[in-house]
Every structure is written in structure tokens, then in C-alpha cells.
Amino acid sequence: MPSRAALAIFLCALVLGASAPRAQVSQSDRIAISYVAPVDGEHEPLYHMLMEQQALERVRDLLVKIRWPRTLRLELAGCQGESNAWYEDAVVTVCYEYLNDMWRTAHSSRRPKHLTPQEAFMGPAVDTFLHEAGHAAFDLLKVPVLGREEDAADQFAAYIVLHFPSEKKKALILGSAYSYASELRVYSARDLSKPRLGFGRHITYADEHGTPAQRLYNLLCIAYGSDKNLFADVVSDGYLPGERAEMCEDEYRQIDFAYRSLIEPHVDK
Ligand SMILES: [Zn+2]
Helix, strand or coil: CCCHHHHHHHHHHHHHHHHCCCCCCCHHHCEEEEECCCCCHHHHHHHHHHHHCCHHHHHHHHHCCECCCCCEEEEEECCCCCCCEEEECCEEEEEHHHHHHHHHHHCCCCCCCCCCHHHHHHHHHHHHHHHHHHHHHHHHCCCCCCCCHHHHHHHHHHHHHCCCCHHHHHHHHHHHHHHHHHHCCCCCHHHHHCCCCCCCCHHHHHCCCCCHHHHHHHHHHHHHHHCCCCCHHHHHCCCCCHHHHCCHHHHHHHHHHHHHHHHHHHECC
């Protein structure tokens, strides 16, 4: 038998008709996941490994407390050779091609000794999903963004990772940093000060993303600003210049304020 409250809501809905508030998506329907079978045989091992390790289920667990107004789909798929990831219309797509590139970088002989291949892979992989989830949050939760959305999506991803336990978050942040560094062919802090000749054309800067070097420094700065002790070696080893490091606590505080004001009201306690 329906309770009085349920009956009242039903009657109210009848009276108000279309103007009645829509029921929220139940928690179990907030996020859908799909491992699309790859067309390219080269992606088969990755596909099976990600399913065995329940990669999408883990990302879903990170995001399920957000009260998405409609179901958000997380999808792993082959992208006909395109190494990329994107968000569009409540779907996050990460290409096997993109993850394959990360896998290769993670197993490079130039990987620093303090990172395991698993950490070097997980860092950028988790960051990619959370970055795209950031775009989803801005879109579906109608969160206003001042500044570049790509920077804000990077900040959203880093902020969530920085709430993991210490050891885990350090490995993930350094894994992502290594991924940017290897894109820049930077393998030591000294490489960061070397001039880069033939860096490219002005048109490169038209891209909506920051350059890999800017994204690397931004990531290290947010991490250092969130916990100066845990990430002290990022500065002492020369990866984050002192002048920037001075600003990082304030930069992190600004992101923390934005997240608490704009995202947290949509998160289950
Ligand atoms: Zn993006």
C-alpha cells in the first residue's frame, strides 16, 4: 500500500502535470559502462586485461556518488586508428589506441625507476577518464567555467586523484607527470631547462588544450599545493621551479573552493 507521502507526491504530479519535478536517476542507473569489442586484433590483449581488472567498474565507483541528471556512459572502444578520448552528449569514450600508447610508454626502458609499469599506465589512464568526466560534469550539472574548459577538466581530474590515500595518489600523479614528460622527451629535471629548437609553429598554440609542458607544470603545482610534504621532492629534484611552487598552495585552494562550491552540492554525502 502506498504511503501517505507517496500518495501526496502522486497527486501533486497529477495536478502539476508536465511541470512536476522529474524523478532523479537512481544511483544504480547513474553510470553505465561498456567494453566495446575491438575491431583491431592488436587491442585484444588490452581489452581482456581491462575487463579482467574491472577498469570501467573502478572508474564508475569513483563517479557514482555524483547525482548525474541522466545516465553517463563510460565506454572503451576502438577508434579506427585515432589515439584519443572525448566526451559528448553524456558519453565518455576512451580509445583502445590511446590506452595502447600509454601502455607502450609505461613499458619504455626510459621509465624512471621509482615508477612501476602499472603505475606509469594507471596514472594517465585514470587521469584521462576523470578529465573527460570533468567535461561531463560541466555539461550535465550545468557548472559554469571561467577560463579554459580544458584546464578546468585537468583540474577536476587532479583534484579527485588528490583525495586518494597518500601512496596511491603520489603514484598516480607521478605516473601522469611521466606521461607528459615522455611526450616532451624529458627524462630528467635538467632536460626541462634545455632549449627546444624547432618546437613547432604558432598554429600549434591554437589548440584548446594547454601544451604538454604547461599541463605537466600545472599538474605538479596542484599536487604540490595540496600537500607540500608528500610532493616535496617535485621541487627539490628540480621538476617544479621555485617561483611557480610559491603560488601552488593558493592555486590548489582556488580549485578546492571551486569544487566545493560548484561540484560538491551535486555529490551524495
Ligand atoms: Zn578535454
